[in-house]
Amino acid sequence: MSTVAVTDAVKRYDAVAALDGVTMTFREGEFFGLLGPSGSGKTTLLRAIAGFVSLDRGQVLIDGQDVGGVPVHARNIGMMFQNYALFPHMSVAENVAFGLEVRGRPREEVAERVKAALAMVRLGGLEQRRPKQLSGGQQQRVALARALVTRPKVLLLDEPLGALDKHLRQEMQVELRRIQRQVGITTIFVTHDQEEALTLSDRIAIFDSGRIIQEGAPMAVYERPITKFAAGFLGEANFLQGRVTATEPNGLARVALEIGGEASCKVADGRIGESVLLALRPEKITLSTGIQAGLNALRGKVLDVVFSGNSTTYRIAVGDQVMTLFKQNLATGTVAPGSDVVLSWSPEHLVQVTP
Amino acid sequence: MRNRIGPALLTAHLWLVLVFLYVPIVVMAVLGFNASPLYALPFQFDLVWYKALAGNAKLIDAGINSIGIAIVNTAIATALGTMAALAFARYKFRGQTVMQLLLFPPVAIPWLVIGTSMLVFFYWVDIKRGLFAILLGHVALSLPYVIVVVGSRLATFPRAVEEAAATLGATPWQTFRRVTAPLLAPGVIGGALFAFAVSFDQFVISYFLAPPGVTTLPVEIYGAIRKGFTPEINAISTIIIVVSMGALLLTARFYRFGGER
Numbered sequence: 001m002s003t004v005a006v007t008d009a010v011k012r013y014d015a016v017a018a019l020d021g022v023t024m025t026f027r028e029g030e031f032f033g034l035l036g037p038s039g040s041g042k043t044t045l046l047r048a049i050a051g052f053v054s055l056d057r058g059q060v061l062i063d064g065q066d067v068g069g070v071p072v073h074a075r076n077i078g079m080m081f082q083n084y085a086l087f088p089h090m091s092v093a094e095n096v097a098f099g100l101e102v103r104g105r106p107r108e109e110v111a112e113r114v115k116a117a118l119a120m121v122r123l124g125g126l127e128q129r130r131p132k133q134l135s136g137g138q139q140q141r142v143a144l145a146r147a148l149v150t151r152p153k154v155l156l157l158d159e160p161l162g163a164l165d166k167h168l169r170q171e172m173q174v175e176l177r178r179i180q181r182q183v184g185i186t187t188i189f190v191t192h193d194q195e196e197a198l199t200l201s202d203r204i205a206i207f208d209s210g211r212i213i214q215e216g217a218p219m220a221v222y223e224r225p226i227t228k229f230a231a232g233f234l235g236e237a238n239f240l241q242g243r244v245t246a247t248e249p250n251g252l253a254r255v256a257l258e259i260g261g262e263a264s265c266k267v268a269d270g271r272i273g274e275s276v277l278l279a280l281r282p283e284k285i286t287l288s289t290g291i292q293a294g295l296n297a298l299r300g301k302v303l304d305v306v307f308s309g310n311s312t313t314y315r316i317a318v319g320d321q322v323m324t325l326f327k328q329n330l331a332t333g334t335v336a337p338g339s340d341v342v343l344s345w346s347p348e349h350l351v352q353v354t355p
Numbered sequence: 356m357r358n359r360i361g362p363a364l365l366t367a368h369l370w371l372v373l374v375f376l377y378v379p380i381v382v383m384a385v386l387g388f389n390a391s392p393l394y395a396l397p398f399q400f401d402l403v404w405y406k407a408l409a410g411n412a413k414l415i416d417a418g419i420n421s422i423g424i425a426i427v428n429t430a431i432a433t434a435l436g437t438m439a440a441l442a443f444a445r446y447k448f449r450g451q452t453v454m455q456l457l458l459f460p461p462v463a464i465p466w467l468v469i470g471t472s473m474l475v476f477f478y479w480v481d482i483k484r485g486l487f488a489i490l491l492g493h494v495a496l497s498l499p500y501v502i503v504v505v506g507s508r509l510a511t512f513p514r515a516v517e518e519a520a521a522t523l524g525a526t527p528w529q530t531f532r533r534v535t536a537p538l539l540a541p542g543v544i545g546g547a548l549f550a551f552a553v554s555f556d557q558f559v560i561s562y563f564l565a566p567p568g569v570t571t572l573p574v575e576i577y578g579a580i581r582k583g584f585t586p587e588i589n590a591i592s593t594i595i596i597v598v599s600m601g602a603l604l605l606t607a608r609f610y611r612f613g614g615e616r
Contacts, residue, residue, distance in 0.1 A: 072521040073527075078522065087516055102529050146523065
């Protein structure tokens with residue numbers, strides 16, 4: 001088990017900064033998800049840790065050692081690639097054995113460890129198959145066994161589940177997490193799939209334009225996004241613009257919303273007259289008919305209704321803004337389009353974000 | 356009914372093409388085993404022309420020259436061509452596009468023109484006509500074929516497998532030997548086959564660059580035909596065809612084993 005740290009990493013391609021001063025620490029044995037839109041720098045960071053990208057400035061430290069001058073093959077890492085990158089001219093067993101053979105391990109040890117690695121990913125019996133004779137999920141498992149059999153210090157995953165269909169993907173997520181816990185290896189994982197990042201990671205970091213926007217435990221980042229980008233990228237959010245009108249004794253501020261109505265929420269610096277941007281997750285909103293609008297309760301009109309089995313998505317016009325709302329289908333029936341409704345929420349779900 | 360006529364016509368067409376290609380070759384090969392020196396029928400089986408061939412020192416010398424040049428040419432052109440193809444595929448450098456475009460004209464320019472220019476150029480830089488000059492000419496001619504064939508293999512080469520090898524601890528040399536080379540082999544072998552065929556088949560350049568007394572097989576066959584010829588030519592041609600078909604089938608077999616995408 002190892003720690004990986006990156007300090008002030010900068011990488012430019014012509015005028016574009018792929019990494020623009022990234023500092024972060026990956027703790028021993030943790031599963032860390034790097035999340036962001038394409039071109040946000042997450043893949044560049046992963047490739048810099050692997051050694052495929054040399055930084056213009058800053059350091060990559062593995063167990064405290066600066067690995068800047070260490071070539072890829074001497075870094076003792078395991079990596080899984082987007083399309084698995086299995087060796088097509090080798091059998092499953094030869095693929096897994098490769099990393100041990102190039103290290104010159106004795107034949108008996110190689111055979112034993114290959115067998116153990118294939119058993120770990122539940123692929124015993126397929127040793128002699130060629131990669132192209134395997135299904136996507138099986139190829140995935142071979143790639144994982146191959147990456148782990150050398151007992152690397154850190155496991156790097158570059159969108160490894162991207163090529164699988166949804167069902168297989170969920171199965172592999174569980175499998176990946178099981179094996180990662182069993183081996184206890186520090187794992188860094190790049191994905192643009194937010195749900196996958198939330199499911200798998202101990203901690204996540206959201207990237208944009210070569211910078212870390214926010215990092216932390218998935219639930220913390222989801223519930224308390226600090227920027228508009230983080231709130232909108234991880235899950236969905238309604239954004240409400242407002243102005244602080246008063247402070248309450250309980251530490252909350254009273255905010256007059258631009259779309260009409262009033263809300264109370266915690267703000268960073270509750271000066272009267274200050275303009276604030278607030279994020280509100282669609283599932284935190286309660287939809288009611290027949291109650292009065294007031295504090296933390298806005299009047300709206302249902303625009304459209306999308307029923308999707310376990311939940312229903314409503315789009316509701318509030319003032320001149322359209323808000324989205326998810327409702328668990330606890331009862332049968334939906335509110336019809338055109339109905340007048342009241343949206344309400346609890347103040348702790350209204351989160352101030354920077355624009 | 357109609358949807359049966361289409362495939363039937365296509366099959367018939369295919370057979371017609373094959374017949375058109377192979378009937379002259381079969382007739383030529385069969386007549387090599389005919390006793391008559393005047394290609395007279397009826398057919399009477401005899402190995403007399405193969406025996407005569409074995410005693411024909413000039414043809415055998417020419418054959419040895421041809422095979423020798425072709426082998427050396429294949430080794431040089433394949434090595435240089437593979438390196439050039441790797442450079443084109445892996446590096447970005449000034450003038451790359453122009454250089455890549457310049458590879459194609461030598462394939463299209465008539466050999467007569469190339470042969471003449473080489474003759475003039477070699478005279479000018481004082482390279483004497485002979486086996487070395489012939490070899491130079493052959494290498495120059497076969498190089499573009501190797502670069503194009505290996506290059507097409509490289510175009511579909513999965514780079515990620517090389518990166519995967521590096522992450523698994525393979526040094527650049529181990530990666531090349533155990534991953535890049537085996538995956539590239541079908542392309543390299545295809546290129547080598549082209550280089551061999553271009554050289555072994557080459558008449559014009561060899562004819563222009565060969566001094567009196569030195570010949571290659573195509574040049575010798577051409578000379579023999581002009582003087583009036585015997586079925587000995589059929590015998591040597593049959594041998595050439597059998598050998599090159601054998602090489603081709605061998606390559607096809609290799610492709611199937613090593614040529615996964």
